[in-house]
Amino acid sequence: MTPTPPAPRAAQSGATIRLAHESDLPAVDRIFRVAFGTYLGLPDPMQFTGDAEYIRTRWLADPAAVFAAELDGELVGANFATRWGSVGFFGPLAVRPDLWGKGIAQLLLAPTMELFDRWGVRHAGLFTFAASAKHVGLYQKYGFWPRFLTALMERQIGTENTTTQWTRFSALSGPEKLACLEACRELTSSIYDGLDLEREILAVDNQHLGDTLLTWNLSQLVGLAVCHAGRGTEAGSGKCYIKFACVRGGPSAPREFRRLLNACREFGLSAGAATLIAGMNLARLDAYREMLGAGFRATTQGVVMERNAEPGYNRPDVFLIDDWR
Ligand SMILES: CC(C)(COP(=O)(O)OP(=O)(O)OC[C@H]1O[C@@H](n2cnc3c(N)ncnc32)[C@H](O)[C@@H]1OP(=O)(O)O)[C@@H](O)C(=O)NCCC(=O)NCCS
Numbered sequence: 415m416t417p418t419p420p421a422p423r424a425a426q427s428g429a430t431i432r433l434a435h436e437s438d439l440p441a442v443d444r445i446f447r448v449a450f451g452t453y454l455g456l457p458d459p460m461q462f463t464g465d466a467e468y469i470r471t472r473w474l475a476d477p478a479a480v481f482a483a484e485l486d487g488e489l490v491g492a493n494f495a496t497r498w499g500s501v502g503f504f505g506p507l508a509v510r511p512d513l514w515g516k517g518i519a520q521l522l523l524a525p526t527m528e529l530f531d532r533w534g535v536r537h538a539g540l541f542t543f544a545a546s547a548k549h550v551g552l553y554q555k556y557g558f559w560p561r562f563l564t565a566l567m568e569r570q571i572g573t574e575n576t577t578t579q580w581t582r583f584s585a586l587s588g589p590e591k592l593a594c595l596e597a598c599r600e601l602t603s604s605i606y607d608g609l610d611l612e613r614e615i616l617a618v619d620n621q622h623l624g625d626t627l628l629t630w631n632l633s634q635l636v637g638l639a640v641c642h643a644g645r646g647t648e649a650g651s652g653k654c655y656i657k658f659a660c661v662r663g664g665p666s667a668p669r670e671f672r673r674l675l676n677a678c679r680e681f682g683l684s685a686g687a688a689t690l691i692a693g694m695n696l697a698r699l700d701a702y703r704e705m706l707g708a709g710f711r712a713t714t715q716g717v718v719m720e721r722n723a724e725p726g727y728n729r730p731d732v733f734l735i736d737d738w739r
Contacts, residue, residue: 427485427516431525434473434482434492441489442482443469449508453543466650468506472496475617481525483509483518493522495529498658499599500608501726502535503738505542523556536608537726541693541738544717558719562697562728564737565712567705568689571654571682580677583626584619591619594628597635601662605734606727611658614640623647624654624685627677629661629670637661637674639735643685654682656692660734668704671733675708693737697728701735 434442444460446469451459472494473480483491491509495502504526509518530538541564542549550560586594595612602609615626618640624647629637639659642649649655656678661670682690692710694702695718718738720726727734 427513427518427521429483429485429490429513429516429518429521431481431483431521433478434480436473436477438482438489438492439470439473442473442480442492445489445492445510446506446508449511450506452511464650465645466648466653467646468494468648471617471621471623471647474621475613479529481522483522485513485518491518491522493519493526495526497533497535497613499602499610499612500534500536501606502530502533502538504540505738507540519552520555523552527556537606537724538721539718539726539738541716541718544715550717550719553719557721559721559723560717560719561723561725562695562718563715564693564695564718565702566691566693566714566716566737566739567710567712568653568691569709569711571679571688571690573683576676576680578673578676578680579629580674580680581628581630582681583615583628594635598626598628598638601635601638602660604662605660605732609727611638611640614658618642618657624649625681627674627681629674629677635662636666636670637677639674639678639681641678641681643682643687649687649691652687653689653691654678654685654687656690656735658734658736659692660732663731663733667731667733668700671701671704672708675704692735693739694735695728695737697725697730698732698734699730701733704733705735 447462448459451462479495481493490513493507495504599610618624624641624643627639640657642655645651661667661674694705696702
């Protein structure tokens with residue numbers, strides 16, 4: 415169902431909010447890089463995320479979930495919402511730096527919250543800068559509370575040849591893909607009721623951003639990993655980004671998680687990547703320890719904020735990778 419565009423509204427700044435169009439994407443990309451690059455103090459803010467691509471790929475994944483702020487005919491901010499079935503999160507949220515503190519982010523957040531309501535998401539959240547009182551204070555106004563640190567991690571892929579059993583979503587026929595999406599839904603729902611990664615799996619497949627790796631125990635799906643690889647994706651040149659991965663719970667979960675990490679390494683190698691990157695919410699302590707054991711090291715840490723402080727699938731025994739960046 416396509417959500418109804420929210421009515422434009424007036425801001426203290428005079429900005430109005432509408433859905434972003436394809437023709438807005440270059441301006442949104444510029445604001446995204448300048449805003450984050452400026453906040454992080456980069457010498458050239460436009461270099462933020464290098465040749466990784468977040469804006470066009472996310473807009474293509476769901477054009478009805480990207481809000482733009484406009485002032486005097488110019489684009490000045492944007493926010494992206496993502497729905498994973500019963501789970502929703504937002505970001506990147508960015509406002510042109512000369513207009514910070516004028517309420518534009520709050521104008522963008524209002525329709526985002528309405529969209530979450532229309533989607534009926536039960537677990538909602540975001541990833542932000544743990545050290546920023548401004549960011550935490552802003553999101554608290556909407557009922558999001560800071561919970562666990564989330565580590566953005568990486569490890570070198572190396573060249574060692576391993577032979578893990580896994581298959582690729584991209585290799586399936588049309589009808590097989592439909593059946594596979596159903597199997598993925600069953601797996602993710604067994605971890606958190608209604609969690610559904612269809613949007614990400616199809617975005618990667620339709621836009622050729624990487625692949626979704628699947629691990630099986632006989633005919634039962636036990637693990638899946640949605641990976642981006644290379645420039646023009648959320649990974650960037652030379653990198654493979656595990657955007658989401660999980661394995662079925664139970665006694666064999668740690669072993670299956672290690673197998674899935676190996677599959678990701680092998681996929682990264684086949685895609686010409688030298689580095690594997692992934693984010694881990696530290697509430698998922700067992701999985702975090704497995705990542706450390708597999709040679710991942712944190713490069714940055716942020717914090718995940720969750721609506722009503724509900725943990726969702728952020729539990730110690732859940733073997734799942736994501737970071738909502
Ligand atoms: C973060 C960002 C989107 C905020 O945009 P903005 O338009 O400046 O935000 P707003 O003016 O709507 O809201 C700022 C709010 O922060 C809160 N805030 C600011 N300083 C605060 C503090 N020290 N303690 C608590 N709350 C604080 C206030 O609630 C303030 O709103 P109010 O003064 O109207 O009550 C913008 O600064 C930006 O683009 N930053 C770079 C990119 C980025 O960090 N994106 C978000 C990543 S999660």
